[in-house]
Amino acid sequence: MSGSFDYDDAFSRNIGWVTAAEQASLRTKRVAIAGMGGVGGVHLLTLARTGIGAFNIADFDTFDVVNFNRQAGASVSALGRPKVEVMAELAREINPELDVRSFPQGVSEGNLDDFLKDVDLYVDGLDFFAFAARRETFAACHRLGIPAVTAAPLGMGTAVLIFAPGGMSFEDYFCLDGCSEDEMAVRFLLGLSPAMLQRGYLVDPSRVNLSERRGPSTIAACQLCAGVSATESLKLLLGRGGVPIAPRGYQFDAYRNRLVKTWRPGGNRNPIQRLGLWIARRQLQRMKGSGV
Numbered sequence: 001m002s003g004s005f006d007y008d009d010a011f012s013r014n015i016g017w018v019t020a021a022e023q024a025s026l027r028t029k030r031v032a033i034a035g036m037g038g039v040g041g042v043h044l045l046t047l048a049r050t051g052i053g054a055f056n057i058a059d060f061d062t063f064d065v066v067n068f069n070r071q072a073g074a075s076v077s078a079l080g081r082p083k084v085e086v087m088a089e090l091a092r093e094i095n096p097e098l099d100v101r102s103f104p105q106g107v108s109e110g111n112l113d114d115f116l117k118d119v120d121l122y123v124d125g126l127d128f129f130a131f132a133a134r135r136e137t138f139a140a141c142h143r144l145g146i147p148a149v150t151a152a153p154l155g156m157g158t159a160v161l162i163f164a165p166g167g168m169s170f171e172d173y174f175c176l177d178g179c180s181e182d183e184m185a186v187r188f189l190l191g192l193s194p195a196m197l198q199r200g201y202l203v204d205p206s207r208v209n210l211s212e213r214r215g216p217s218t219i220a221a222c223q224l225c226a227g228v229s230a231t232e233s234l235k236l237l238l239g240r241g242g243v244p245i246a247p248r249g250y251q252f253d254a255y256r257n258r259l260v261k262t263w264r265p266g267g268n269r270n271p272i273q274r275l276g277l278w279i280a281r282r283q284l285q286r287m288k289g290s291g292v
Contacts, residue, residue: 005096011051022238023051029237030054030099032119032146034107034137036083037061038217039153039225040125041072041090046226047123048091048098050234055091056115058103059083070153070219107133112140121236123229124150129213131176131184138163138170147236151229153221155198157253158228160244161191162236167245173267186280187268194273195260197253224254 007027014023029052033040036059044057061083067074073086084102092098107115107126115137116122122141126134141148145165152159163170171177174191176184190196202208207216235243244250247270250261264270268277 007051007095007097010095011049014051018234018238026051026234026237027053029120030056030118031233031237032056032058032116032122033125034058034115034122034133035125035127035130036073036087037067037125037127038070038222039151039229040123041083041087042222042226043123043125043229044087044091045072045094046230047233048094050230051095052237053095053097054099054101054118056101056103056117056119057084057087058105058107058115059087060104060106070217070222072222107137109136112136116140116144116146119146121233122146122148123233124148128152128188128215129181129185131181131188135171135176142169142171149229149232149236150192151225151232152192153217153225154193154251155201155253156218156220156224156255157198157251158221158225159193159249159251160228160232161246161249162232162243164236164243164245168247168267170246173246173264175268182284183281186277186284190273190276190280191264191268192249193251194262194264194276195251196276197251197256197258197260201255220254224252228252 011023031047031052033043033055036044036057044055062080063074063078063083063086065079073083073090078086082104084104088100088102091100103111103115124134138148142163147165148163150161174187176187179187232243235241247264247267250259252259264273
């Protein structure tokens with residue numbers, strides 16, 4: 001199969017939006033993605049179609065039937081198989097020349113230097129509630145000078161934050177140190193989406209339970225995340241500029257047909273943000289009190 005593959009032909013339709021020289025540059029880039037589930041898997045396949053030549057991918061999980069509503073690699077034939085294995089196969093079906101380094105144990109403080117070795121960019125695909133792994137990964141990116149993109153699937157939209165070398169760190173923005181799991185969930189959610197555009201059309205709040213680490217999801221949001229992340233990734237990898245760096249971000253909600261650009265100097269320390277967090281905590285307490 002690889003004998004009939006030609007890189008230039010496979011990605012020739014990218015030319016026009018990128019130059020031939022930029023496409024050749026993308027072929028030399030390596031992107032790390034932690035998490036091969038809802039957003040991580042579709043990040044990998046989308047970025048593979050841009051012609052990026054190498055990936056480091058990590059996930060300790062296997063595919064289950066509950067993944068079918070949103071995860072790019074979830075299928076009957078993939079049930080019970082490691083996500084990194086399935087997604088590496090799918091990515092190589094797009095580009096058999098890909099250099100894929102797999103980390104089937106996921107990411108942790110002990111392997112982050114290997115996971116981020118030779119990496120030009122990190123794209124976050126971790127589960128919303130994977131706070132320890134996310135904090136460690138973003139801290140390592142900040143220490144190593146690697147730009148990091150996170151696009152969260154919220155409702156039927158996406159909220160985007162980008163952390164760049166020399167800019168505000170993930171920890172400085174979200175202020176998660178010393179927080180309980182519930183408080184981290186609230187701070188992460190409000191930090192990602194100060195506008196909370198998704199809140200107005202949640203039809204069954206009982207499906208959201210931060211303490212039990214569960215909430216509803218949609219494939220629409222995951223695919224929007226991948227498109228936005230790929231676009232910002234191209235700008236970062238090609239030095240195009242025009243990338244909003246934290247504390248700037250944005251949220252696009254397709255259901256509401258709205259785009260909101262956000263700016264929170266100081267991150268979750270911002271006075272406006274602190275008011276939003278106070279309101280969110282009260283709402284969470286009411287939900288718990290009502291048995292939701």
